[in-house]
Amino acid sequence: MKDFLDELDLEVQGIVPDTASVSGPTGSTQLEQQNNSQHSNNKPHTIAPKKPVHNHNKPAPNDNPLVNNNSGHTQNQNTKNNTGAKKPVHNHAAQAKNNNGQAQNKRPNNHRNKHQNQHGGDTTGLPQSNKYGRKIIQFPETKFFLPTLREGYTRYIPIGGNNEIGAKNMSMVQFGDDIILIDCGVQFAEPDMLGADYSIPDVSFLTKYTKNIKGFLITHAHLDHIGALKNVLPVLDMPTLYGTKLTLGLIKKSLEEAGLMPYATFVEIDASVANTTKIGQFSVEFFSVNHSIPDCAGLYIETPGGAKMVHTGDFKIDHTPRLDKPADFERYEEIGKRGITLYLGDSTGSVTKGFSMSEKEVGDTLEKIVSETTNGRLLIAAFSSWISRVQQLIDIAQKYDKYIFLSGRSMVENIAIAQKLGYLSMKPGTIKKLTVKNTQSVPANKQIIITTGSQGEEYSALSRMAEGKHNAITIQSGDTVIFSSSVVPGNERSVGGLINRLIKYGVKIITKSDLPVHTSGHAYQEEQKIFLKLFAPKYFMPIYGDLYFRTRHAETAMSVGVKESNILLLDNGNIVDFAPNGSVFRSKIKVPIMEYVIDGYGMGLTTSHVIKAREQMMNAGVLVLQYTVDKKSKAIIGHIKLETRGLVYVDEVRYIHRIIIKKAREVFENTLKDIPDIEEKDLLKILRTDLETFILKKVDREPMIIPIITEV
Ligand SMILES: [Zn+2]
Structure with missing residues (x-):
């Protein structure tokens, strides 16, 4: 697949791509220079990095490295081209309000103007004290500039999530001078991060283009899609966030903890109805998809260059979900009929055949267990963002006259936010606060304790219970522990250890290997086929997953008629440009993407001396x-x-x-x-x-x- 894709670089189709032959670090080519002077209508569109405004009476220096002075343009033309530098300070919030009327502008006016000089220039990962608070990390300056994007062309770049599974998802779309970003997730610590907390997408190349960033589209509130916003937003000068109500609600919680709420702006989108939001030159439509957290959205993005993109975010197809509406085939089909240029599809579930199970089936199984458990407590380990699972347990508790106790900070907080925003329905008193007094006042067989810690995390609530260190719960013989979850790859040992510790108390363990107590939030192969058919794209790019998962998704696409020559397998940092006539050009230039880890107070590279030294000390x-x-x-x-x-x-x-x-x-x-x-x-x-x-x-x-x- 890869060899064939490299050939695509040479594809010309009547228009000479700027990426056909690379002659310098900026990607400016001889062919391009000829084209610039000969065909003024086909001149490359430049994107201007953030620079101070020049005095136009004096000849301006060439402050856009993408424009070569030998290309026939005069210096003044360069300045004219540099729209980013000439534009007045842009108030996103005002624009957002015009579009939607729901924007909440809490950001001081003209803050970019006052403070823009404080950004950049620092080459360390240590937090810098600036307007956004004290714990703001800085990316080192890079020498990389985005290659020239031809007029009318639309560009897509995966920044994170294409070389890993379920981690630090982020991508960008560019048209003309405008950029929109999609999602911004974390990757939790891997063994090779040696003591660091988590890894975030490398946005160092974007720090030059903060004025060009028109918004951040967020598909849903899982941490692998939103977890790095608190680190990245201030680095990129706080672009406006677009997302659904629950997604923004959970983001606000994280920004509040980081002290960033006074600077953040939001535009709330109802993904269940067709509604176009204009963001810069992009027309964006959110559409509802099923997944493992409510209010998830896929994205439809159209540019004036005629590119029509569908980005699924994370998705599955569920006809009987809880909290969300069933998959909206009519809407997907209607979008598909517009003639999709590029379909970007979630590859997380692409190695599994068939259909993923519905959330309803999990609910039915849990109900059966609850109805048959007459002795002891039920402890249910679940992901704290799986709010529909909690709703199902609330429904069951009410039906069987039982009470819910929530255990673990993220579980309590997420459910509180979902309840406040009106996502949960229950009779008052169904959820009781987890205290010694409350647990003693409710008979054991009336208690359903929903807890975090399904991955065997060391300090999680369930681990503390298993160690006998939880202040409100003492595990007893006769209790039942259900793992209503899957084991995230890499956590097998810690989950195994936890189960063994629990069994010593004489509890009954139920996992998804025993009964259908959990389902995937991601589309399996048959569901992927349905989306591919409904959106009927010209080009298909599998996203989210390493090459193995993306290749499997590509094979599934080919089985339903997508041409192999129209499948794009991109690593993080690869660049593809779509011409107005629909042809695609893969750049040979790649955005350099490094692996940055957040480590306590600061940030560094996994290739840094610190991590290397830890490795050496660990080994010898x-x-x-x-x-x-x-x-x-x-x-x-x-x-x-x-x-x-x-x-x-x-x-x-x-x-x-x-x-x-x-x-x-x-x-x-x-x-x-x-x-x-x-x-x-x-x-x-x-x-x-x-x-x-x-x-x-x-x-x-x-x-x-x-x-x-x-x-x-
Ligand atoms: Zn997700």
């Missing part, structure tokens, strides 16, 4: 050598002190320490003999390198070596 420990030397003669005074951690076992300590100290003295003295005036940093380097080789040879380990020289 640390060795610290302390030399005390005479200031003048540089001779070692007394013994060399040696401390090791995680390097040697008890029975080998004496021997290994002795040979290392002997070697450490030898290297130090020999080096000084050879180079008497050696600088300390060079001496330290030699000590590290020689000892590394020595220790590797003697004990076959590669610890981190830290020599310290103290002069007295």
Whole structure:
């Protein structure tokens, strides 16, 4: 599939693509320059990065690196082209209000103008103190500029989510000078992140284009779609967020915690009705899709260049969901009839055959378990965002005269928001606050405790119960624990450990391997086929998933008649441009996308020294050598002190320490003999390198070596 796609680069179809032959880092090509001077109607459309406004009486420097001065344009033309720099400060909120009337503008006027100089320029990942609060991370400046986009062309770039599964989803669409962004999720810590908290999409290349960003479209409120907004929004100068009521409600909670609410602007969209919202030059329509959190949307995006895109977000097809409406085939079909240029489809469920089970079937199973459980409590471990599952349990509790207790902070908070926004229906008193007093006042067989911790997370509510450390719940023999969840890949060991700890109490465990107590929120192959048929696109791009998942989705598409030559498999950072005549051009230029991790207070790269050092210490420990030397003669005074951690076992300590100290003295003295005036940093380097080789040879380990020289 990939080889064939590379051939697409050479596809010309009557118009010379700007990506046909690359001659420089900006992507400006010889062909393009000829075209610029010969066909003024077909001149490339430039996108102007944020720059200060020039005095137009003086010749302006070429402040748009995408425009080559040799292309025949005068400098003044360049300035004229640079609409981003000339535009007055743009008030998104005002525009948003015109479009929809529901915008809530809490942002101070002209804040960009006052503060724009504070952005950029810092090359560290440490939080900077600025107008948005103290915990705002900064991306380092990059030298990358988006390649020229021809007039009338529409561009799509996946920024995150195409090289990973269910993680840090983000993408952008560009038309002319305008950019819209879609979703902004996190990836939770992976083993290779070594102690970091989570990873976020790399938006460093976008920091130059904050004025061009017209809005952030959010498909739904899962953390792999919204979790990085609190980090990324302030970096991109707080673009307006567009989303459905529940999606925005949950985002607001996270922005409130980050202290960003005073600067955020929102436009609420009702995805259940056809309604076009104009955002910059884009016409955007949200449409409802089923998934595992209510109020999810897919996106229809149309540009004046004739590109019509459908982006599914995360989706499944459910005829009997709870809280949401059944899949709206009529609407999907109507959108499909408009002639879709590009369909971007969720690939998360693409390796599973058939249809995913309906939420109703899970509800029926849970009801059967509740009705048959006459002894002990029911503990149900579920994802805290699966609000329809909680609603089903509320329905069941009311029917069987039982009470719901919510356990775990995110569960309590998400349900409170959903209830406040009117998503849940229940009789007063059905949910009781989880306190010792309340649990003692309700008989055990009347209690349904819905808890977080289905992934065996160390400090989650269910883990604390299993450790006997939960202050309101003590697990007892006769209780039943249902895992109404799936195991997220990578969590198998921790979930297994949790189940084993729970079984020791004499509880009954039910998982989805025993009974249908959980279903997927993502379309399986048969559902993917239905969407592909209804939207009937010219081009298909599988999104969300690594190459394996996306390739499977591509195979499914081909089985329903999508031409192989029209399937686009893109990695994060790949660029595709769609011409007004519908042909596609894949750029050979790729946006450099790095892996950034949030680590406590700051941010860094997974390739950074910090993570590498952690890896080294984890694998072979640390060795610290302390030399005390005479200031003048540089001779070692007394013994060399040696401390090791995680390097040697008890029975080998004496021997290994002795040979290392002997070697450490030898290297130090020999080096000084050879180079008497050696600088300390060079001496330290030699000590590290020689000892590394020595220790590797003697004990076959590669610890981190830290020599310290103290002069007295
Ligand atoms: Zn999702």
